[in-house]
Amino acid sequence: MQRIVHLLFEALMLKRLPRSGYHFLGSGSESVAEHSFMITMIAYVMGQMNPEADQGKLMAMCLLHDLPEARMGDLNYVQKKYVCADEKKAVRDLVKGLSFGGEMVRLLDEFTQGESLEARLARDADQLAFLVDLKALADTGRRGPAKWMGVVEKRILTETGRSLAQSLLDTDWDAWWLEKYAEPPREG
Template identity: 90%
Template structure:
């Protein structure tokens, strides 16, 4: 039981660990845990849109995908050119002694390979989570994120992911509440 509780405290580190890529954007911020929530929500939706996908596997993959960062930190694309994290070792140490550790390790490996339907959807959900944040930042006047949106869109490969990305890019970040709570004449003021 203690090893399971250790896992909880290890996962708590993700709430305190900032995603490092935002430094290069010049605006925005997000913890790894906040990102994990968003990718999991997006994966839930993608699972509903893709009936042939194993929804439980997809959700578990997304929930766990960045857990090794509690040990390694969050390396962005620039840092990965100079620093090599030993993710396999981090995963081995992370799951050691857990009664369900082998399943966690298999899910993380499947995500990393990106070959199964669930892994492809999960990887797209990962990019879509970033794209949602970039779009909201760009829509509120930040210039840096707009430069990255096209780059992130090109990392999305499933039909479901592409469809969601297109709709996301065609929608203002605040449309979900503006159309209900603001009269058309109020919006122009």
């Protein structure tokens, strides 16, 4: 039980770990845990849109995909050109002593390889989570994020992901509530 509790405290670190790519945008911020929530939420939706996918596996991949960052930190694309993190070692150490550690390793490996339907959807969910945030920042007047939306959109591989991305880019970030609540109340 002690080892499981250690895992939970390690996962807690993701709430405190900022995603480093936002420095290049000039605005916005997000913790790794906030990102993990959003990618998992998107994976849930994508799983509903793809009933042939194993939804549990898809969501588990998304939940776990950045867990090694609790040990390595969040390296952005520029940092990865100069710093070589040993993610395999981080994962090995992370799962050591866990009865379900082998399953975690399999899910993380499958995500990294990106070959299964679930892994492709999870990887697209990862990009879509970033795209959602970029779109919201751009819609609220931030200029930097708009430059990155096309770059991120090009990383999306599945038809479901491309369809979601297009709809997301065509929709104002606040349309979900503005359409309903912007109308003055009707008199009774």
